[in-house]
Amino acid sequence: MNETEQPVEVNTVIPFGPQHPVLPEPIQLRFTIHQDKVVGVVPNIGYIHRGIEKACELNDYKKNVSLCERVCGICNFMHAMAYCEAVEELTDTEVPDRAKYLRVVWSELSRLQSHLLWLGLFADSIGFESLFMHIWRDREIVLSLNEKTSGHRIHLSTCAIGGVNKDMDKGLISEYKSGMELLERRIRELAPVFYKDRSVKDRTVGKGVLPKKRAMLLGAVGPTARGSGIPQDMRRLGYEAYSNLDFEPVVHDEGDVHARLLVRLEEVFQSIRLIKECLEKMPEGPVMNKNRRFPNGATVVRIEQPRGELFYNVMGNGTKRLRRCRIRTPTLANIPALVDILVGYDVSDIAPIVMSVDPCISCTER
Amino acid sequence: MHILHGALIKMPRMIKRVLRSLLSRPATVRYPFVKPEPARGTRGGISFNMDRCDLCQDCERVCPSSSIKIYQDSGRIEYQPFRCIYCHICVRTCMQRAITPSEMVRGPAYEKSVDVYEVHR
Ligand code: SF4
Numbered sequence: 461m462n463e464t465e466q467p468v469e470v471n472t473v474i475p476f477g478p479q480h481p482v483l484p485e486p487i488q489l490r491f492t493i494h495q496d497k498v499v500g501v502v503p504n505i506g507y508i509h510r511g512i513e514k515a516c517e518l519n520d521y522k523k524n525v526s527l528c529e530r531v532c533g534i535c536n537f538m539h540a541m542a543y544c545e546a547v548e549e550l551t552d553t554e555v556p557d558r559a560k561y562l563r564v565v566w567s568e569l570s571r572l573q574s575h576l577l578w579l580g581l582f583a584d585s586i587g588f589e590s591l592f593m594h595i596w597r598d599r600e601i602v603l604s605l606n607e608k609t610s611g612h613r614i615h616l617s618t619c620a621i622g623g624v625n626k627d628m629d630k631g632l633i634s635e636y637k638s639g640m641e642l643l644e645r646r647i648r649e650l651a652p653v654f655y656k657d658r659s660v661k662d663r664t665v666g667k668g669v670l671p672k673k674r675a676m677l678l679g680a681v682g683p684t685a686r687g688s689g690i691p692q693d694m695r696r697l698g699y700e701a702y703s704n705l706d707f708e709p710v711v712h713d714e715g716d717v718h719a720r721l722l723v724r725l726e727e728v729f730q731s732i733r734l735i736k737e738c739l740e741k742m743p744e745g746p747v748m749n750k751n752r753r754f755p756n757g758a759t760v761v762r763i764e765q766p767r768g769e770l771f772y773n774v775m776g777n778g779t780k781r782l783r784r785c786r787i788r789t790p791t792l793a794n795i796p797a798l799v800d801i802l803v804g805y806d807v808s809d810i811a812p813i814v815m816s817v818d819p820c821i822s823c824t825e826r
Numbered sequence: 827m828h829i830l831h832g833a834l835i836k837m838p839r840m841i842k843r844v845l846r847s848l849l850s851r852p853a854t855v856r857y858p859f860v861k862p863e864p865a866r867g868t869r870g871g872i873s874f875n876m877d878r879c880d881l882c883q884d885c886e887r888v889c890p891s892s893s894i895k896i897y898q899d900s901g902r903i904e905y906q907p908f909r910c911i912y913c914h915i916c917v918r919t920c921m922q923r924a925i926t927p928s929e930m931v932r933g934p935a936y937e938k939s940v941d942v943y944e945v946h947r
């Protein structure tokens with residue numbers, strides 16, 4: 461090189477995904493890298509679009525429960541529940557009290573399942589393999605409860621329009637109680653690792669910072685927003701039996717990856733507590749009311765999924781087919797925040813930062 | 827020194843977990859050699875009992891994946907196990923209790939087979 465020549469500033473573009481060991485699902489992020497620092501990110505979605513919204517319009521509205529349940533594998537029960545809530549509102553169907561409590565129990569079970577899955581995957585993304593395996597072994601407690609409830613480990617398929625189609629007997633309730641006790645003990649043993657361990661803190665503290673104002677501006681939802689100090693939790697709207705339960709959203713103010721990690725960890729304990737409370741308070745009675753009308757009109761349902769606010773806009777026209785079923789999932793709302801928090805950090809931090817918003821892509825694309 | 831100190835503090839808690847993991851059964855099963863026990867009420871494939879079925883078509887109407895076809899004229903039922911999502915809505919719907927649930931799902935195959943049942947007249 462000639463002495464008078466300046467070194468040329470070169471930016472490198474690195475595609476991350478759609479297939480990448482860190483990503484559980486296909487999304488592509490194109491990183492512009494300058495000297496090992498991320499300076500720009502362009503997200504690219506559309507790899508697993510399945511046309512579920514359109515299929516909802518072609519299907520019988522009752523069959524859509526199974527279809528909506530398959531929008532997402534992890535929070536399948538909540539999708540079915542949101543859809544059922546919308547149709548119940550359009551058909552003036554009253555849900556029995558016991559069914560409301562059972563829906564809360566199973567939604568919290570989905571949240572537990574999802575958060576434990578995420579905690580394991582996150583540990584894996586920072587290279588902490590043994591923690592990953594410990595957490596996933598403990599997650600089996602939740603999955604076996606799922607299996608005992610409905611016969612499948614992941615897809616509960618227990619939600620139906622007008623209530624739920626399964627009831628819990630005394631034996632199952634006591635199995636739930638003992639399962640929750642065991643899970644709480646196990647996760648309490650592991651919790652100090654997330655709070656104190658240096659190998660976790662080195663990779664998370666001060667990384668991917670999303671200040672509160674920025675989170676509001678970008679419309680972040682769920683644990684991503686709560687990790688930035690925004691106490692936003694749709695469960696406080698009081699749908700199903702949540703209005704009778706006692707809880708406060710878990711909020712951390714730091715806004716970094718570690719804060720989002722702790723939000724999810726503490727929500728595991730919160731969910732366990734909510735399940736126990738529901739099992740105590742659950743009244744006796746029927747679990748299903750028949751609906752006798754076709755859905756007519758339009759409604760909006762907002763519920764809290766493990767990743768944030770889930771939004772269903774269902775429009776009926778008085779026939780057995782719907783006019784429109786619009787689904788907005790939390791990951792879609794979190795993508796602007798994800799793009800924002802990656803800028804300015806090292807390439808080696810990309811994996812934990814991407815994982816920290818818990819992207820669920822098949823939800824996003826429906 | 828710092829690391830050693832940390833390790834000494836964590837040791838009792840870790841030892842408990844390590845010992846428990848060492849002495850407990852493995853969380854997984856050695857699959858091809860050991861068959862895992864399905865839980866009570868596992869939702870698997872279905873079969874039709876044609877002595878009970880009255881060809882009312884209720885199951886066809888409710889099946890979310892359209893896996894069941896009922897031909898009332900010829901008294902025939904076609905069930906496509908590779909479309910079925912094992913939701914057992916048909917089992918709950920059938921008033922004649924003509925659909926028998928099983929705990930086994932259909933194994934993988936090269937061709938999508940169709941199960942055909944016929945009414946003995
Ligand atoms: S619902 Fe039962 S009785 Fe009716 S056609 Fe199906 S299997 Fe036969």
Ligand code: SF4
Binds near residue numbers: 872892
């Ligand atoms: S189990 Fe579900 S998908 Fe399978 S045939 Fe019955 S209703 Fe259809």
